[in-house]
Amino acid sequence: xxxxxxxxxxxxxxxxxxxxxxxxxxxxxxxxxxxxxxxxxxxxxxxxxxxxxxxxxxxxxxxxxxxxxxxxxxxxxxxxxxxxxxxxxxxxxxxxxxxxxxxxxxxxxxxxxxxxxxxxxxxxxxxxxxxxxxxxxxxxxxxxxxxxxxxxxxxxxxxxxxxxxxx
Amino acid sequence: xxxxxxxxxxxxxxxxxxxxxxxxxxxxxxxxxxxxxxxxxxxxxxxxxxxxxxxxxxxxxxxxxxxxxxxxxxxxxxxxxxxxxxxxxxxxxxxxxxxxxxxxxxxxxxxxxxxxxxxxxxxxxxxxxxxxxxxxxxxxxxxxxxxxxxxxx
Numbered sequence: 177x178x179x180x181x182x183x184x185x186x187x188x189x190x191x192x193x194x195x196x197x198x199x200x201x202x203x204x205x206x207x208x209x210x211x212x213x214x215x216x217x218x219x220x221x222x223x224x225x226x227x228x229x230x231x232x233x234x235x236x237x238x239x240x241x242x243x244x245x246x247x248x249x250x251x252x253x254x255x256x257x258x259x260x261x262x263x264x265x266x267x268x269x270x271x272x273x274x275x276x277x278x279x280x281x282x283x284x285x286x287x288x289x290x291x292x293x294x295x296x297x298x299x300x301x302x303x304x305x306x307x308x309x310x311x312x313x314x315x316x317x318x319x320x321x322x323x324x325x326x327x328x329x330x331x332x333x334x335x336x337x338x339x340x341x342x343x
Numbered sequence: 344x345x346x347x348x349x350x351x352x353x354x355x356x357x358x359x360x361x362x363x364x365x366x367x368x369x370x371x372x373x374x375x376x377x378x379x380x381x382x383x384x385x386x387x388x389x390x391x392x393x394x395x396x397x398x399x400x401x402x403x404x405x406x407x408x409x410x411x412x413x414x415x416x417x418x419x420x421x422x423x424x425x426x427x428x429x430x431x432x433x434x435x436x437x438x439x440x441x442x443x444x445x446x447x448x449x450x451x452x453x454x455x456x457x458x459x460x461x462x463x464x465x466x467x468x469x470x471x472x473x474x475x476x477x478x479x480x481x482x483x484x485x486x487x488x489x490x491x492x493x494x495x496x
Binding site: 177178248250251252253254255256257259263264265266267269270271276277279280281282283284285286287288289290291292293294295296297298299300301302303304305306307314315316317318319320321323325327329337338339340341342343 | 346347348354355356358359367369370371372374375376378379383388390392397403407420431433435439440442443445452453454456461462463464465467468472474475476477479482483485486487
């Protein structure tokens with residue numbers, strides 16, 4: 177996530193609210209997302225009740241070979257979030273404090289004890305259009321990459337060991 | 344990953360795993376622990392993940408607010424943190440931004456990645472060509488592991 181864009185989005189969120197046509201976040205993030213989340217939650221109620229969290233591992237493969245069959249217990253999101261982007265449970269610490277203070281919480285899960293990393297990274301990427309074969313070199317700016325590795329208390333109330341990433 | 348059109352400066356790709364999990368986790372996924380190496384004393388960490396399911400939302404606005412199509416794909420990446428610019432000890436009890444304590448190293452990070460979506464193949468420039476605007480490594484505890492009580496300190 178590029179926090180310059182997030183700053184713009186924060187303004188848009190305020191605009192939406194002030195315009196009076198977006199009264200709750202689920203509507204703001206789109207009806208499609210809301211319906212899909214609600215439907216998914218209902219359909220997966222049994223699994224969620226058991227505290228089994230599968231989406232994060234759904235397609236992650238170890239060593240590029242075999243589907244990872246492990247199940248991870250979902251962590252609990254941090255209770256707060258960047259002012260203006262609530263209820264997104266994330267902060268954007270920035271050196272100049274222009275978004276959130278540099279000492280703001282850098283991770284997205286709570287009840288956690290372990291190693292963490294955060295980086296906003298710039299570079300370039302070569303993009304190939306699969307349909308036309310066109311190749312372009314494009315800038316990548318401010319990609320927000322984070323990790324959390326340690327022990328955490330999951331949604332089941334128990335302590336687990338695990339690793340997570342914000343991509 | 345945030346990719347831009349050079350001529351206009353407009354964002355044209357926003358690759359992230361956002362699926363708004365019912366617990367409210369923000370763009371956070373589980374990754375294999377085997378892909379993570381940390382030498383905190385040296386300010387070093389390496390995180391590698393493969394075939395992480397993502398969507399290309401095109402823009403941050405679409406990722407955050409929806410309203411436009413998204414394209415499924417997978418991304419593989421490696422991020423390396425290195426160096427020690429300075430160390431800081433943080434015990435942040437601020438009601439908005441805090442609720443955690445830890446030791447942090449402010450340093451640099453680099454990344455290389457590839458991604459495949461329905462429409463595009465992405466191959467980043469080598470890790471050594473990238474740079475970080477801001478990077479930090481830390482050892483922290485929060486929530487249940489951070490009772491905001493001085494007796495723990």
